[in-house]
Amino acid sequence: xxxxxxxxxxxxxxxxxxxxxxxxxxxxxxxxxxxxxxxxxxxxxxxxxxxxxxxxxxxxxxxxxxxxxxxxxx
Amino acid sequence: xxxxxxxxxxxxxxxxxxxxxxxxxxxxxxxxxxxxxxxxxxxxxxxxxxxxxxxxxxxxxxxxxxxxxxxxxxxxxxxxxxxxxxxxxxxxxxxxxxxxxxxxxxxxxxxxxxxxxxxxxxxxxxxxxxxxxxxxxxxxxxxxxxxxxxxxxxxxxxxxxxxxxxxxxxx
Numbered sequence: 618x619x620x621x622x623x624x625x626x627x628x629x630x631x632x633x634x635x636x637x638x639x640x641x642x643x644x645x646x647x648x649x650x651x652x653x654x655x656x657x658x659x660x661x662x663x664x665x666x667x668x669x670x671x672x673x674x675x676x677x678x679x680x681x682x683x684x685x686x687x688x689x690x691x
Numbered sequence: 692x693x694x695x696x697x698x699x700x701x702x703x704x705x706x707x708x709x710x711x712x713x714x715x716x717x718x719x720x721x722x723x724x725x726x727x728x729x730x731x732x733x734x735x736x737x738x739x740x741x742x743x744x745x746x747x748x749x750x751x752x753x754x755x756x757x758x759x760x761x762x763x764x765x766x767x768x769x770x771x772x773x774x775x776x777x778x779x780x781x782x783x784x785x786x787x788x789x790x791x792x793x794x795x796x797x798x799x800x801x802x803x804x805x806x807x808x809x810x811x812x813x814x815x816x817x818x819x820x821x822x823x824x825x826x827x828x829x830x831x832x833x834x835x836x837x838x839x840x841x842x843x844x845x846x847x848x849x850x851x852x853x854x855x856x857x858x859x860x861x862x
Contacts, residue, residue: 648862658860 621681624653627672642667701777708770715763718756725753740823748823755814762807765800772797786855791848798841805834 628638635653639646644664651657652664665676672679725732729749737745772793779785808830815827 644862651860652862656860657862658857660862664862 618655619682619684620655621683622652622655622657623679623681624649624668627674627678631672633672638668638671641671697777697781701774701781704770704774704777708767708774711763711766711770715760715767718759718763722753722756722760725749740821744821744823748818748821751814751818751821751823755811758807758811758814762804765803769797769800786848786851788849788852791845791852794841794845794848798838798845801834801838801841805830805838808834 624635628635635649636646639649642649642664644667652660660680665679668679669676729746732749732752733742733745736748740748776785776790776793779787779790808828811828812830815825818825818827
């Protein structure tokens with residue numbers, strides 16, 4: 618999938634664990650794991666807002682678009 | 692205490708399920724009894740309608756019993772599927788593909804029962820021609836509407852399953 622989730626990098630920058638984030642944003646660890654591993658089909662604005670607020674980042678820091686096909690063609 | 696409609700429905704459907712089996716078994720027993728020794732019922736019918744008609748009316752009653760036994764199967768299936776659907780609601784997962792399939796099958800079974808109802812009405816007309824006392828039924832539109840409703844609900848459930856699948860990957 619061209620959309621990459623950069624949750625790990627942001628967690629690392631903030632020196633925070635996934636469990637800690639889960640407690641602070643009020644989203645289950647299971648759901649955050651789905652997001653982290655790129656298995657989520659969609660993300661609610663409320664989830665995105667909560668994560669950005671806690672990790673003090675922008676949505677663009679969390680979600681990055683990388684077109685694999687174009688890279689392969691070059 | 693708050694009345695739980697789901698628990699009440701489950702209890703009611705269970706009672707109806709077993710009642711259906713008991714009635715079907717009773718019909719089978721009667722049918723077997725009259726087939727093995729028709730004299731007793733024919734003597735009673737003969738006393739009421741005259742011996743000339745006794746045999747014909749007994750056959751008519753046997754046909755009605757046979758129809759009752761045959762319809763017990765779809766009725767039992769509908770009740771069993773309804774029970775399973777209630778269980779999925781209780782488990783909090785009603786929007787599963789199997790429930791859509793169940794509703795669609797229930798629709799077809801209700802259609803079959805409506806056809807049986809027409810046959811029963813025809814038996815009633817025949818009973819009328821013999822001047823026999825007959826607890827008949829008149830075909831009603833409700834059953835056909837129920838079948839239609841079940842087919843529509845099956846479609847709604849299919850859509851619900853797709854929506855739930857979509858929501859499952861949402862965080």
